[in-house]
Amino acid sequence: MSDNPVTIQRNRLDVAMELTQLHIKQFHILEEEEIPGIYAQYYALAHCLQKDSQKLHEFLPQEIRNKLYK
Known part of the structure; x- marks a missing residue:
């Protein structure tokens, strides 16, 4: 048995789900018809961010961005 944690790789399908x-x-989405559209939006977001993660920084508050770029 190993004490090393296993890194779990998640793809954009997992992230969108x-x-x-x-x-x-x-x-509290209760309408089943809404779910495919919601999933599609998150899948598109995950797809874009997988290609260019710098776009994610646009969503971060300025305070956090300042700490990242020190």
């Missing part, structure tokens, strides 16, 4: 689940819980 997790974000969709969080969205449904947070905003």
